[in-house]
Amino acid sequence: MKKGQNLLGLIVIILTLIMGKTMLGSSMLFFRLLAGIGFGYALTRAFMGFAGSVNRAYNTGSTKLMRILAYMFLGTSILSAAFLYNADASSYDLWVNQVNSGLILGGIMFGFGMTFSVCCASGVLTDVVTGFSRGFITLIFFGMGVFLGFPFQRAATWVKDAGIPTDWIRKSWFTSETGAKLYNGVYFPDLFKWDGLDGYLGAVLLTSFLCGIVVYLSKKYESSRKISGTFTGVPSEIEQVKIVTQKDESNKEFKLLSEETYVKLFVKPWSMGVGAAVIAVIFTLLMGVTKAGWGASTPYGWWFGRFLMVFGVSPESLSNFTNFPVKLYTMPFFNHPINVQNVGIMVGTVICLLLAGTFKSVVTSEIKVTPKQVALYAMGGILMGLGTRLANGCNVGALYTPIANFSLSGWVFFAALVGGGILGNRVAVKIK
Secondary structure (H helix, E strand, O other), X not given: OOHHHHHHHHHHHHHHHHHHHHHOOOHHHHHHHHHHHHHHHHHHHOOOOOOHHHHHHHHHOOOHHHHHHHHHHHHHHHHHHHHHOOOOHHHOEOOOOOOOHHHHHHHHHHHHHHHHHOOOOOHHHHHHHHOHHHHHHHHHHHHHHHHHHHHHHHHOOOOOOOOOOOOOOOOOOOOOHHHHHOOOOOEHHHHHHHHOOOOHHHHHHHHHHHXXXXXXXXXXXXXXXXXXXXXXXXXXXXXXXXXXXXXXXXXXXXXXXXXXXXXXXXXXXXXXXXXXXXXXXXXXXXXXXXXXXXXXXXXXXXXXXHHHHOOOOOHHHHHHHHOOOOHHHHOOHHHOHHHHHHHHHHHHHHHHHHHHOOHHHHHHHHOOOOHHHHHHHHHHHHHHHHHHHHHOOOHHHHHHHHHHOOEHHHHHHHHHHHHHHHHHHHHHHHHO
């Protein structure tokens, strides 16, 4: 074991808890910090990320991550139904987003961009730690893309109702009764009011059916790659399975305070299934406590705006350009809940690597980058950032949260994301 890193990991945990409890402005912000740490830890410990669902499938033939994500979507939606049943759904900030051209184009752009950066909106936060150069470059240009996309998100008439200046109600091809009270989308329970459970039985069954289609098509695709001899598998997945399934044949008596126990608790990787289950539970707690889902990308644009302020750009100019209030560029950084949560994701990644004793080796593994790689990461970041504004969210804000919230928009974004990822990978083969 790397005892120095292990000890440092414990120190980081203690300092984070003390500083978070005493310095953050409210218990809700402290909860957001803990939720972010949990997300970051689980994503890192289980070698998971949303971007890999398409990239791994296209490049290696493995659809294991895609199937795990589908199961996670289903599990989270079932857990969410426990909060929503017999409650006024419109009292929650459910992300039942619009289905329109912006959603589809944004999904395609996001999927295309994550091909070049090998990460996504939540993954870029973990990658700032695990692959610093790639993650940092992507995050900067991701923020630029979000910032440049704000005017389209807030005012473009081709994705927004004309005459509504600053709210989030945008044009939608389809809507439903409850969906119209939220973000003008389609809320699945509205389609099954006759099912005896206020529509939630039908909504869960429909979500199960859609997840089943994803799993079926994924398995069929993987089988075809194996038959054609083009299946290679993902090295990290193969190694992960070996470690997770490795049996302890030492026959040593269990001791709580022992190196073997420490390895099991903090070093041995989780299976992706365990990681997905942990994320689903944290997501459900987040929705139960805050009455809202998991979002990540919008603050990246505010961060970029704050960066411009260093060079003399006024907060008023930023507000006029983006149609966001001045206070979002001037308020204390850790007063915004998503800022705290996003920082928590990075802290959770650091804690995971330190406790496992792999921090130094992982962080230094991707320091050097070529000019061509810089250009690709920048392109990926900008495309993802712009895509999130057109689609009104990212891999968590337009995909995971809407699906867990029984929104049709999440599934439309999913299809567009996969399409964009396939297109991006085809282009990447020719230019990388």
